[in-house]
Amino acid sequence: xxxxxxxxxxxxxxxxxxxxxxxxxxxxxxxxxxxxxxxxxxxxxxxxxxxxxxxxxxxxxxxxxxxxxxxxxxxxxxxxxxxxxxxxxxxxxxxxxxxxxxxxxxxxxxxxxxxxxxxxxxxxxxxxxxxxxxxxxxxxxxxxxxxxxxxxxxxxxxxxxxxxxxxxxxxxxxxxxxxxxxxxxxxxxxxxxxxxxxxx
Amino acid sequence: xxxxxxxxxxxxxxxxxxxxxxxxxxxxxxxxxxxxxxxxxxxxxxxxxxxxxxxxxxxxxxxxxxxxxxxxxxxxxxxxxxxxxxxxxxxxxxxxxxxxxxxxxxxxxxxxxxxxxxxxxxxxxxxxxxxxxxxxxxxxxxxxxxxxxxxxxxxxxxxxxxxxxxxxxxxxxxxxxxxxxxxxxxxxxxxxxxxxxxxx
DNA sequence: GTGTTTTCGGACTAAATAGTCCAAAATTAA
DNA sequence: TTAATTTTGGACTATTTAGTCCGAAAACAC
Numbered sequence: 001x002x003x004x005x006x007x008x009x010x011x012x013x014x015x016x017x018x019x020x021x022x023x024x025x026x027x028x029x030x031x032x033x034x035x036x037x038x039x040x041x042x043x044x045x046x047x048x049x050x051x052x053x054x055x056x057x058x059x060x061x062x063x064x065x066x067x068x069x070x071x072x073x074x075x076x077x078x079x080x081x082x083x084x085x086x087x088x089x090x091x092x093x094x095x096x097x098x099x100x101x102x103x104x105x106x107x108x109x110x111x112x113x114x115x116x117x118x119x120x121x122x123x124x125x126x127x128x129x130x131x132x133x134x135x136x137x138x139x140x141x142x143x144x145x146x147x148x149x150x151x152x153x154x155x156x157x158x159x160x161x162x163x164x165x166x167x168x169x170x171x172x173x174x175x176x177x178x179x180x181x182x183x184x185x186x187x188x189x190x191x192x193x194x195x196x197x198x199x200x
Numbered sequence: 201x202x203x204x205x206x207x208x209x210x211x212x213x214x215x216x217x218x219x220x221x222x223x224x225x226x227x228x229x230x231x232x233x234x235x236x237x238x239x240x241x242x243x244x245x246x247x248x249x250x251x252x253x254x255x256x257x258x259x260x261x262x263x264x265x266x267x268x269x270x271x272x273x274x275x276x277x278x279x280x281x282x283x284x285x286x287x288x289x290x291x292x293x294x295x296x297x298x299x300x301x302x303x304x305x306x307x308x309x310x311x312x313x314x315x316x317x318x319x320x321x322x323x324x325x326x327x328x329x330x331x332x333x334x335x336x337x338x339x340x341x342x343x344x345x346x347x348x349x350x351x352x353x354x355x356x357x358x359x360x361x362x363x364x365x366x367x368x369x370x371x372x373x374x375x376x377x378x379x380x381x382x383x384x385x386x387x388x389x390x391x392x393x394x395x396x397x398x399x400x
Numbered sequence: 401g402t403g404t405t406t407t408c409g410g411a412c413t414a415a416a417t418a419g420t421c422c423a424a425a426a427t428t429a430a
Numbered sequence: 431t432t433a434a435t436t437t438t439g440g441a442c443t444a445t446t447t448a449g450t451c452c453g454a455a456a457a458c459a460c
Binding site: 115120123125128138163165177 | 242244245314315316320321324325327328331335337359362366368369370371372373374376380381382393394397398399
């Protein structure tokens with residue numbers, strides 16, 4: 001009488017083998033595929049059919065492993081946030097003489113191409129009606145500020161956080177341009193101009 | 201044999217009386233109600249039932265007057281854009297000694313409260329899959345830049361547009377904070393800090 | 401092997417969705 | 431009044447939606 005255990009979210013690493021038939025799919029891979037669908041289509045527009053097809057799962061496996069569409073989405077978004085912040089830190093470390101510029105470029109031109117930043121997309125679509133998404137969004141944005149501030153501290157310890165917030169909002173604001181179809185090249189240019197105009 | 205004429209979008213002012221029963225509702229008012237629903241719920245989540253209920257129309261009147269859900273949406277969004285730009289110009293004119301600050305404040309704290317700026321919302325939700333929305337978005341964002349640039353020209357004619365773009369992106373970027381539930385007061389504060397840090 | 405546990409495929413359900421259709425009522429022009 | 435034209439209410443349809451259920455197959459422990 002053991003019902004509805006969908007251990008993907010529960011166990012940090014691969015669960016103990018245990019008895020019974022093992023999963024025929026890689027949960028992390030499936031989550032990644034779902035992430036792509038949500039990223040590209042948004043939450044509402046992504047149907048369970050879209051998701052299962054992209055993930056290569058039957059509905060049974062889907063619901064058995066991830067609970068339901070909303071649970072899966074929260075897992076995917078949380079995963080996205082962690083990975084995006086990790087990437088941002090890596091960009092800062094590899095940014096050479098201008099880590100802040102490199103980070104702004106990374107924020108303004110995310111991997112998703114025309115799809116922009118998944119977290120900002122989902123914040124816009126869902127946050128006013130989904131407290132969990134709103135909370136994750138606040139946390140994510142705050143983390144971005146802190147990562148940028150850390151890079152600014154050596155040169156301007158007093159106002160590092162305020163500056164970081166300004167740079168972050170500036171970069172995130174340009175995501176609207178990307179959504180509107182302005183080519184990435186022109187966005188980078190705009191960003192550089194903005195920065196040169198900002199710290200003269 | 202005259203079919204499917206839904207003249208709301210066609211005629212600038214009230215249509216000529218003509219023969220037949222006149223509309224029992226005010227088209228502009230109905231559009232305004234629809235606008236509120238789209239603003240609050242987004243395009244996909246707003247059902248035709250939601251819309252007709254808010255507009256006080258039967259389905260016949262709805263489809264007869266506005267074509268279909270997508271047409272209505274485009275009309276509403278276009279109306280929103282015109283009105284928002286008009287408001288922004290008014291804010292600039294009434295901005296006293298700091299029109300740019302007043303405009304940024306208006307952009308960052310739009311009328312929709314927690315719902316943010318409808319145009320940015322819809323750009324985020326739809327632009328990658330709806331060219332008309334993308335085009336309207338580009339146009340709107342460009343107009344914002346120009347309005348701000350006009351206010352900057354007297355003091356810095358050379359780089360007015362570049363500065364304007366930076367300020368606009370900065371203000372628009374803070375909309376993400378609003379979506380995430382950060383209170384408007386703190387956003388205004390952040391915006392002021394950012395500005396002071398930007399032009400020292 | 402045997403028994404137990406779990407996954408899997410896919411048919412199924414109930415609800416919501418956008419959009420259509422038609423008869424009845426309302427209005428105007430003559 | 432009469433004829434023409436339009437709006438209106440609401441029933442209706444076809445499709446899509448998220449989620450459930452069950453028998454069969456697969457893999458483990460022993």
